[in-house]
Amino acid sequence: xxxxxxxxxxxxxxxxxxxTDSEYDLIxxxxxxxxxxxxxxVFSLMWSEHCAYKHSKKLLRRLPxxxxxxxxxxxxxAGAVDVGDGLAIAFKVESHNxxxxxxxxxxxxxxxxxxxxxIFAVGARPIAVLDSLRFGELDSSxxxxxxxxxxxxxxxxxxxxGVATVGGEVYFEGPYEQNCLVxxxxxxxxxxxxxxxxxxxxxxxxxxxMGARTGRDxxxxxxxxxxxxFGDDDADKRPTVQIGDPFEEKKVMEACxxxxxxxxxxxxxxxGAAGLSSSSSEMAxxxxxxxxxxxxxxxxxxxxxxxxxxxxSESQERMLAVVEPERLAEVEAVCERWEVxxxxxxxxxxxxxxxxxxGDELVGDMPVDALVDDCxxxxxxxxxxxxxxxxxxxxxLEPSEDLAENLLALLGSSNIASRRPLFEQYDCMVQxxxxxxxxxxxxxxxxxxxxxxxxxxxxxxxxxxxxxxxACDPYWGTVEAVLECASNLACxxxxxxxxxxxxxxxxPERPHIAWQLSQSVDGMTAALNELGVPVVGxxxxxxxxSGDGPIYPTPVVGMVGLIPEAERAAAIGxxxxxxxxxxxxxxxxxxxxxxxxxxxxxxxxxxTALPQADFAAVMQAQxxxxxxxxxxxxxxxxxxxxxxxxxxxxxxxxxxxxxxxxEFPDSADASYADLEPYLFGExxxxxxxxxxxxxxxxxxxxxxxxxxxxxxxxxxxxxxGERTARVSTAQLRSASAALASVFA
Amino acid sequence: xxxxxxxxxxxxxxxxxxxxxxxxxEAEILWxxxxxxKGADAIVVPGGFSYGDYLRVGAIAxxxxxxDAVAEFARDGGPVLGICNGFQVLCEAxxxxxxxxxxxxxxxxxxQVDVEVVNADTPFTSSCGQGQVLSIPVKxxxxxxxxxDDTLAELEANGQIVFRYAEGWNPxxxxxxxxxxxxxxxxxxxxxxxxxxxVDPLTGSADGALLFASAAxxxxxx
Numbered sequence: 001x002x003x004x005x006x007x008x009x010x011x012x013x014x015x016x017x018x019x020t021d022s023e024y025d026l027i028x029x030x031x032x033x034x035x036x037x038x039x040x041x042v043f044s045l046m047w048s049e050h051c052a053y054k055h056s057k058k059l060l061r062r063l064p065x066x067x068x069x070x071x072x073x074x075x076x077x078a079g080a081v082d083v084g085d086g087l088a089i090a091f092k093v094e095s096h097n098x099x100x101x102x103x104x105x106x107x108x109x110x111x112x113x114x115x116x117x118x119i120f121a122v123g124a125r126p127i128a129v130l131d132s133l134r135f136g137e138l139d140s141s142x143x144x145x146x147x148x149x150x151x152x153x154x155x156x157x158x159x160x161x162g163v164a165t166v167g168g169e170v171y172f173e174g175p176y177e178q179n180c181l182v183x184x185x186x187x188x189x190x191x192x193x194x195x196x197x198x199x200x201x202x203x204x205x206x207x208x209x210m211g212a213r214t215g216r217d218x219x220x221x222x223x224x225x226x227x228x229x230f231g232d233d234d235a236d237k238r239p240t241v242q243i244g245d246p247f248e249e250k251k252v253m254e255a256c257x258x259x260x261x262x263x264x265x266x267x268x269x270x271x272g273a274a275g276l277s278s279s280s281s282e283m284a285x286x287x288x289x290x291x292x293x294x295x296x297x298x299x300x301x302x303x304x305x306x307x308x309x310x311x312x313s314e315s316q317e318r319m320l321a322v323v324e325p326e327r328l329a330e331v332e333a334v335c336e337r338w339e340v341x342x343x344x345x346x347x348x349x350x351x352x353x354x355x356x357x358x359g360d361e362l363v364g365d366m367p368v369d370a371l372v373d374d375c376x377x378x379x380x381x382x383x384x385x386x387x388x389x390x391x392x393x394x395x396x397l398e399p400s401e402d403l404a405e406n407l408l409a410l411l412g413s414s415n416i417a418s419r420r421p422l423f424e425q426y427d428c429m430v431q432x433x434x435x436x437x438x439x440x441x442x443x444x445x446x447x448x449x450x451x452x453x454x455x456x457x458x459x460x461x462x463x464x465x466x467x468x469x470x471a472c473d474p475y476w477g478t479v480e481a482v483l484e485c486a487s488n489l490a491c492x493x494x495x496x497x498x499x500x501x502x503x504x505x506x507x508p509e510r511p512h513i514a515w516q517l518s519q520s521v522d523g524m525t526a527a528l529n530e531l532g533v534p535v536v537g538x539x540x541x542x543x544x545x546s547g548d549g550p551i552y553p554t555p556v557v558g559m560v561g562l563i564p565e566a567e568r569a570a571a572i573g574x575x576x577x578x579x580x581x582x583x584x585x586x587x588x589x590x591x592x593x594x595x596x597x598x599x600x601x602x603x604x605x606x607x608t609a610l611p612q613a614d615f616a617a618v619m620q621a622q623x624x625x626x627x628x629x630x631x632x633x634x635x636x637x638x639x640x641x642x643x644x645x646x647x648x649x650x651x652x653x654x655x656x657x658x659x660x661x662x663e664f665p666d667s668a669d670a671s672y673a674d675l676e677p678y679l680f681g682e683x684x685x686x687x688x689x690x691x692x693x694x695x696x697x698x699x700x701x702x703x704x705x706x707x708x709x710x711x712x713x714x715x716x717x718x719x720x721g722e723r724t725a726r727v728s729t730a731q732l733r734s735a736s737a738a739l740a741s742v743f744a
Numbered sequence: 745x746x747x748x749x750x751x752x753x754x755x756x757x758x759x760x761x762x763x764x765x766x767x768x769x770e771a772e773i774l775w776x777x778x779x780x781x782k783g784a785d786a787i788v789v790p791g792g793f794s795y796g797d798y799l800r801v802g803a804i805a806x807x808x809x810x811x812d813a814v815a816e817f818a819r820d821g822g823p824v825l826g827i828c829n830g831f832q833v834l835c836e837a838x839x840x841x842x843x844x845x846x847x848x849x850x851x852x853x854x855x856q857v858d859v860e861v862v863n864a865d866t867p868f869t870s871s872c873g874q875g876q877v878l879s880i881p882v883k884x885x886x887x888x889x890x891x892x893d894d895t896l897a898e899l900e901a902n903g904q905i906v907f908r909y910a911e912g913w914n915p916x917x918x919x920x921x922x923x924x925x926x927x928x929x930x931x932x933x934x935x936x937x938x939x940x941x942x943v944d945p946l947t948g949s950a951d952g953a954l955l956f957a958s959a960a961x962x963x964x965x966x
Contacts (some may be wrong), residue, residue, distance in 0.1 A: 179917075429854070430757060432763055432944070
């Protein structure tokens with residue numbers, strides 16, 4: 001591609017880069033002439049779905065973005081909430097699906113690296129990572145390869161950089177076979193006054209590029225990979241995947257945090273999708289200024305790179321800062337100390353144009369508004385499908401009336417089995433904040449201050465999003481994901497402050513996918529409005545489909561909540577604790593087998609609707625559990641989710657290393673068919689709690705609470721009339737360890 | 745009592761180590777590029793991925809200026825504790841015997857383990873009981889302790905095995921369940937488990953605080 005001032009018509013090239021003819025014409029109109037090759041390359045990225053959200057922006061405007069704790073909302077590198085004591089927590093979730101499907105180790109690693117840069121770009125020190133993963137069924141060697149690579153990649157980056165991976169989730173479902181999902185969420189902590197925005201300001205200020213050299217890796221990542229469906233030539237796309245270097249990022253992170261701490265930067269922005277093109281134009285747009293960039297000054301990995309390649313490269317571990325000229329020497333000194341490359345590559349102007357030079361030669365000149373704001377936004381054409389569009393899952397369990405057999409099959413199933421073989425590959429404790437580690441409680445808990453004398457506040461964080469449930473019912477499935485996240489927080493005594501989302505969907509230009517997306521956003525909006533929780537930021541990943549069809553619609557939500565006393569959270573977990581404690585279910589969930597894990601194992605078709613959640617009842621149960629945990633009343637609290645009631649009980653036994661004896665005198669005459677939905681059905685809003693009889697009675701005064709057993713022994717025993725089931729905790733443990741063999 | 749905690753590019757657990765040390769006395773970060781140990785009474789070489797673990801774990805850090813000073817401090821009998829990557833660095837620098845190889849499962853492993861104090865007569869174990877079992881986490885990919893059999897026999901004879909994984913807890917295939925060793929003089933100790941991540945019951949365990957308390961008690965006694 002050339003970059004002459006007078007360009008031929010590049011319509012053909014534009015199409016190859018994913019632009020429509022009318023978009024091409026609009027670009028020419030905005031520039032006042034046909035774009036040259038460099039300009040076309042930059043526009044094609046800035047106007048890609050990945051950067052411009054052209055099929056989702058209108059929908060996203062429905063989501064609530066205001067809240068009492070919000071400090072920084074959507075539009076910055078990451079959102080942030082007020083957690084008291086002058087501190088802010090910045091957080092965001094982002095997808096790296098397409099790169100991970102092509103090369104799972106580097107795809108996942110750079111996903112983690114990218115989301116961390118978003119966090120320290122706003123001046124927050126990354127303190128925790130969570131990941132949300134989706135693969136095809138584990139009987140597929142491709143799925144096992146992707147899983148292994150993604151988990152290794154996440155660990156490689158997070159462990160090496162010294163940020164704890166404290167939680168996450170993974171599901172295995174057929175529709176993710178060709179198009180896996182790798183979403184990574186990062187949280188950072190900052191003094192509120194250090195929160196930094198990305199808007200460039202100050203005419204004549206230097207534009208400084210920090211970090212790694214620029215190479216040819218990741219060219220076209222956002223446009224070629226992230227904004228189109230998968231085809232047969234995916235191996236050819238491997239060069240579009242970026243390569244991560246956590247050691248470089250660690251140095252860049254420390255340097256940036258020191259620079260912000262010493263107030264040496266006017267603004268800061270990370271280089272992610274579309275590299276220098278998007279970071280510079282977004283900084284200029286935010287500050288309502290122009291920028292001049294000289295690509296000849298950009299340190300390169302390969303000497304012969306074209307100007308357009310330099311502008312669109314997605315080489316990792318780079319940051320862009322605006323620096324006042326009188327601060328430059330100090331900035332350079334800090335970077336030198338951390339052995340971080342730092343180069344002035346341009347300056348802030350009043351032109352409102354992004355002008356690209358190669359030495360003295362002007363090689364590109366684009367209005368900033370055209371790049372950032374003028375991409376056409378498209379209305380979706382949603383159409384509800386007449387019938388379920390996903391095939392029934394493959395049957396792996398024959399229907400049976402044996403409670404123990406069904407329970408063990410569920411516990412050993414890929415979506416429910418213990419995640420220990422995954423999370424043991426992650427450092428969950430570095431930075432000494434982790435009060436509740438993975439599988440100790442329903443949410444991870446991190447203390448905010450290192451105050452060993454006690455009295456520290458803490459935050460809780462959870463990430464959720466069951467795609468199959470959303471495929472059954474995009475509206476109510478998404479409601480469930482949001483409510484379940486809040487339930488997880490309630491189990492450790494946390495009150496939600498904010499939410500970040502990553503909307504992973506198929507091709508939005510297809511009416512049924514558009515319908516899923518629109519329903520899902522509406523469900524999320526309804527649930528957030530009920531909870532009074534704002535969206536602080538997030539990401540949209542569309543075109544997740546292959547020749548096999550679309551993925552399950554997968555809105556992933558990450559929620560952060562506040563816990564006034566870290567000690568209280570340290571005293572509570574999901575596991576039963578003490579012989580003789582009373583076991584109860586609190587809340588009034590209306591479980592149904594439709595769309596449940598048991599139905600999946602039996603190969604039953606997906607339904608086209610889920611039971612509607614009763615917001616008031618769910619929130620009443622959440623409030624009661626949260627208050628009881630905060631009061632130190634309960635010994636354990638666990639949200640009933642995948643697998644239903646009996647699986648939740650088994651998980652409480654496993655986490656506590658102790659058995660339970662359950663009795664259901666009221667169901668003595670119930671048939672098996674009547675019992676099954678109650679024991680294995682799924683719905684949001686139920687909790688398994690344990691504690692002293694007095695504590696459970698206090699809880700029962702606030703919310704419907706049914707006592708049905710006691711903690712003790714090494715058996716899980718269940719009796720309803722004549723029907724009994726007995727399973728040892730050793731059997732539970734062995735079933736639940738099913739994933740270990742995948743990593744053996 | 746003052747601890748010095750080394751910071752290499754790529755160190756990750758140095759702030760945790762400082763927090764652990766500060767429970768027992770003062771603590772100051774020592775920059776890898778400086779030879780100045782700032783008057784520290786004991787040195788901690790912390791965990792992490794010094795220099796990205798490139799070339800070979802711990803291999804590059806030994807050439808940093810601060811390690812010259814640490815080696816000299818160690819030769820003069822000063823107490824030095826190497827944790828995880830710090831243990832690897834001290835082995836690479838020849839201040840401790842043996843080497844750390846990739847875990848038998850070839851994966852990063854993060855797990856709380858039981859560790860037995862085999863020698864309670866070092867500057868970092870004197871506050872522990874002989875045979876006391878500590879609950880301390882490990883987190884590493886390259887933690888399988890190795891030395892030739894005759895060296896292992898020598899280490900045992902000299903009391904240089906300081907920590908062993910308790911029976912059934914060896915997470916990485918280390919020879920003879922060895923979790924930590926000392927030099928012959930006993931003043932330099934390295935271990936793969938992370939005592940600095942076990943100094944507060946709130947985050948899991950406070951057993952690791954005994955190592956830092958040992959060093960502080962010794963400094964006060966001296």
